Amino acid sequence: MAIYSHGQEFSTRDGQRTQSIIDIECTSETIYVFPGTLSENDIVLKYRANNSRRRTPKHIHFTIDLLIKKEHNATLVNSFIDTLLTRWNSIQGLTSRDYNLLLNNLVISRDAQILQDYRELNNYGDYSVEFLLNFGELLMLQEKTNRADAYMFRNVMTNIRNDGDIYSIVSSATHNGR
Numbered sequence: 001m002a003i004y005s006h007g008q009e010f011s012t013r014d015g016q017r018t019q020s021i022i023d024i025e026c027t028s029e030t031i032y033v034f035p036g037t038l039s040e041n042d043i044v045l046k047y048r049a050n051n052s053r054r055r056t057p058k059h060i061h062f063t064i065d066l067l068i069k070k071e072h073n074a075t076l077v078n079s080f081i082d083t084l085l086t087r088w089n090s091i092q093g094l095t096s097r098d099y100n101l102l103l104n105n106l107v108i109s110r111d112a113q114i115l116q117d118y119r120e121l122n123n124y125g126d127y128s129v130e131f132l133l134n135f136g137e138l139l140m141l142q143e144k145t146n147r148a149d150a151y152m153f154r155n156v157m158t159n160i161r162n163d164g165d166i167y168s169i170v171s172s173a174t175h176n177g178r
Contacts, residue, residue, distance in 0.1 A: 001026055001110070001130055005099045008032045008054075010046065022102045027128040031057075031135060033102060039146045041094040043102075045138055049126070057135055059156050063173040065132065066160050068125040080118050080129070081161040083108060084136050088154050091137070093145035105141055109133035 007023040010032070021043070024031040029049040036042030046054045070077040087108050094101060108114050109130065118129045127135075136153070143150035152172070159169045 001134075003103060003106075008034075008046075010034050010044075010054075021097055022099055024106075024134050026131040026134060027122070029127065029131040031131070031138065033138060035097055036142075041097050041145050043094070043097060043138070043142050043145065045135070045142065047131075047135070049131075057139075059139070059152060059173040060170070061127075062132065062135060062139070063156055063160065063169060065125040065127045067169070069121045070160065072124040073120060076118065076121060078161055080121065080132075081157050083114060083118075084133075084157055085154065085161070087137060088140055088157070091140045091144055093148060094141055102141075106134060106137050109137050 002025040004023045004025075005021065008020040010018050010020065018034055020032045020034050022033045024033075029047055032046040032048075032054065034044040034046065036044040045057050047057050048054045066077060066081070069080075091105070094105070114133065115130055121129050121132075139153050143153055155172045156169070158164075159172050164172075
């Protein structure tokens with residue numbers, strides 16, 4: 001994994017150009033973190049997988065990949081989710097969009113032992129464990145920065161962990177607050 005500061009440019013819907021705060025190169029994916037507009041310290045996530053176009057990640061992408069992985073090794077995926085949920089319980093919203101603060105908040109995704117413990121999951125689904133850990137922590141930061149009482153990521157992970165029915169899982173991963 002390689003981490004850089006200020007690499008990519010992004011055009012917002014209103015035509016403004018902004019530069020990424022941090023770029024994270026994973027095995028076959030790159031995550032870009034841009035300043036957002038929902039709150040003072042909001043971040044916007046983008047990613048590129050296998051040289052495709054840059055996309056905005058959604059909870060449903062994460063969910064589908066974990067469900068595919070769970071079909072192959074439910075015990076390991078449940079342990080992986082437990083790791084994410086433990087991190088969820090300790091993570092705090094961002095107090096600034098500083099590169100070093102973002103980097104220091106990537107706790108589990110930079111832990112070599114955690115990456116090693118879950119490497120078998122790289123054999124299933126589309127995303128690497130390295131990407132899912134980074135993506136997961138960044139989603140948690142994004143949610144908790146914009147709303148201290150956020151719960152969507154936790155609910156999605158809990159539904160997958162507890163073998164919720166597919167409709168409940170998809171509903172929790174695609175809820176848009178309306």
